Amino acid sequence: MNLGLRGAGGNRHTSPMEFFGHIIDGEEVPSIDGQTTPDVDPSTREPWAQAALGSSIDADRAVAAARSAFDSGPWPRMGFEQRQQILHRLADLMEANAQELALADTRDMGKPITQAHHDVSRSALNVRFFADHARMSVAEALPMDSGHHAYTTYGPAGVAVAISPWNFPLMLGTWKVAPALAWGNTVVLKPAEDTPASATIWARLALDAGMPPGVLNVVHGYGPDSVGSALTANPDVDRISFTGESNTGKVISAAASRNLTPVSLELGGKGANLIFDDADLDNAVHWAVQAIFRNAGQVCLAGSRLYVQEGIFDEFMRRYVSAAQALRIGDPKDPATEFGPLASQAHFEKVSNYFDTLSTDGGRMLTGGVGEGWLVKPSIIVDAPADARVCREEIFGPVVVVHPFDTEDEVIGLANNTPYGLNAMVFTENLSRAHRVSERLHAGTVWVNCFFIRDLRAPFGGVGHSGVGREGGDFSREFFTEPKAVVMQINRSS
Ligand code: NAD
Numbered sequence: 001m002n003l004g005l006r007g008a009g010g011n012r013h014t015s016p017m018e019f020f021g022h023i024i025d026g027e028e029v030p031s032i033d034g035q036t037t038p039d040v041d042p043s044t045r046e047p048w049a050q051a052a053l054g055s056s057i058d059a060d061r062a063v064a065a066a067r068s069a070f071d072s073g074p075w076p077r078m079g080f081e082q083r084q085q086i087l088h089r090l091a092d093l094m095e096a097n098a099q100e101l102a103l104a105d106t107r108d109m110g111k112p113i114t115q116a117h118h119d120v121s122r123s124a125l126n127v128r129f130f131a132d133h134a135r136m137s138v139a140e141a142l143p144m145d146s147g148h149h150a151y152t153t154y155g156p157a158g159v160a161v162a163i164s165p166w167n168f169p170l171m172l173g174t175w176k177v178a179p180a181l182a183w184g185n186t187v188v189l190k191p192a193e194d195t196p197a198s199a200t201i202w203a204r205l206a207l208d209a210g211m212p213p214g215v216l217n218v219v220h221g222y223g224p225d226s227v228g229s230a231l232t233a234n235p236d237v238d239r240i241s242f243t244g245e246s247n248t249g250k251v252i253s254a255a256a257s258r259n260l261t262p263v264s265l266e267l268g269g270k271g272a273n274l275i276f277d278d279a280d281l282d283n284a285v286h287w288a289v290q291a292i293f294r295n296a297g298q299v300c301l302a303g304s305r306l307y308v309q310e311g312i313f314d315e316f317m318r319r320y321v322s323a324a325q326a327l328r329i330g331d332p333k334d335p336a337t338e339f340g341p342l343a344s345q346a347h348f349e350k351v352s353n354y355f356d357t358l359s360t361d362g363g364r365m366l367t368g369g370v371g372e373g374w375l376v377k378p379s380i381i382v383d384a385p386a387d388a389r390v391c392r393e394e395i396f397g398p399v400v401v402v403h404p405f406d407t408e409d410e411v412i413g414l415a416n417n418t419p420y421g422l423n424a425m426v427f428t429e430n431l432s433r434a435h436r437v438s439e440r441l442h443a444g445t446v447w448v449n450c451f452f453i454r455d456l457r458a459p460f461g462g463v464g465h466s467g468v469g470r471e472g473g474d475f476s477r478e479f480f481t482e483p484k485a486v487v488m489q490i491n492r493s494s
Helices: 056-072 080-096 098-109 113-136 169-182 197-208 227-233 246-257 281-297 310-325 345-361 408-416 431-440 473-480
Strands: 018-020 022-024 027-029 036-041 046-052 141-143 148-156 159-163 186-190 216-218 239-243 263-266 272-275 305-309 364-370 376-382 399-405 423-427 445-448 481-489
Touching: 018 197, 022 056, 022 197, 036 098, 046 197, 056 159, 056 186, 056 216, 056 227, 080 098, 080 113, 080 169, 080 197, 098 113, 098 169, 098 197, 113 169, 113 473, 159 169, 159 227, 169 186, 169 197, 169 239, 169 473, 186 227, 197 216, 227 246, 239 246, 239 473, 246 263, 272 281, 272 408, 281 310, 281 376, 281 399, 281 423, 305 310, 305 408, 310 364, 310 376, 310 399, 345 364, 345 376, 399 408, 408 431, 423 431, 431 445, 473 481
Parallel strands: 018 046, 159 186, 159 239, 186 216, 239 263, 272 305, 272 423, 305 399, 376 399, 423 445
Antiparallel strands: 022 027, 022 216, 036 046, 141 148, 148 481, 364 376
16 A cells, blocks of 8 residues: 555655655645644554645646546446446455555544444445446336427536535545445545545545546645635636535525535535333434434434433433443544543534533533543533523534423424424334324435435435435436437338
């Protein structure tokens, strides 16, 4: 594996610290102005690597490379089978280099290494799934009764920009980029500024797998007034797929509208988790813990509002608090660790500031609070009024607010009382109730008696402030292609 700069006239970075450059037109390159940024490990709060810090010039260079690879390179023209083979080779290389990829995300954002390995497996699956899905897709043939015949084709849209957040760096990057590539687009990926490493490693592997230059470009840097805004303003971009905060989504949507560039937005959440009194308690406690404390709650899908029916409230809470307290907190690089620090100092400050709101807004912490360094312990809050900030805002950390409820109607009203609508969970052994409640919840995904389980064919996205559009399976095809109708006269005699 090439750990230094490749190409660019053979320059290699000489610092003993690992360096992650941009990948532009098949070369690993520094920023035009030479700017770099330290890549900080949240568990030591020290830099473990350096990354290129790009500007709008680097962003424009990457778009130009992707444009040229799309307009005159082999990738959009080579056909599904050849692209499928290259993408599967890439997935093989990801699996062979799983430890390096997992460690990169763990060091970049403090994710426990076992969870990072899970992300790498899922990332390789993203690549394999969309490679196969594109190859297996069928298009509509529409026999007409007027002596004409119509059919649909799905051609690549062109240059796709993917902008991803720091909480699942590799997994969310691959989730956007894999379908774009499988359908023959060329791509510029901008990972979050705090988590550059796995994207560069992944793009190196793509070149090793035989992906032609310019097909997958990676540019590192900030969003506003920098790489991110340059990518979203570039008229040579045909699609923008964004995952991140709802407010950033609004800015990106406005920027894209100036060029009428289609956008897909996967945004924030404030997931409701409904535990009915007929639930299997062991199962419900297990998933309620996972739903808010996995990845230290830095999950858009987090079940950060927990509603527990009166009859089981005390018993559920006894088990829930004890399960939360039993999570193994430690060094994210230790495979035994279940819970690590937050991703950055800024994020630690944002999350821990919510504890100060309890004295003004109301609410009582049963367990949790801040720990050493950037650690926020698994935190459970009760007695917070519905209008308290901890109940309304996306905290994006290991902080859950718990409320008792009495009836089904009441809890549906509580769950839907949010501008977000990414996902919800329902725990009940009553089949009719499971269907009834799932139908009435305003959410893009409802999990019944489980959490986080995905079928990549299913639509993924949110309603309200949680997003615009859906990705996954045919939904990704819809976004990353231009469907075309061909109508043909077939009854001419000569
Ligand atoms: P963020 O919106 O701050 O940043 C996300 C990405 O957008 C980063 O790469 C950032 O550099 C870039 N960016 C920021 N401003 C930009 C601008 N003006 N123009 C272009 N790019 C810009 O989000 P974050 O803090 O990295 O991630 C956390 C958020 O992401 C949470 O709200 C979380 O719920 C959401 N999220 C959603 C999903 C989902 O699938 N719906 C998944 C994961 C995270």
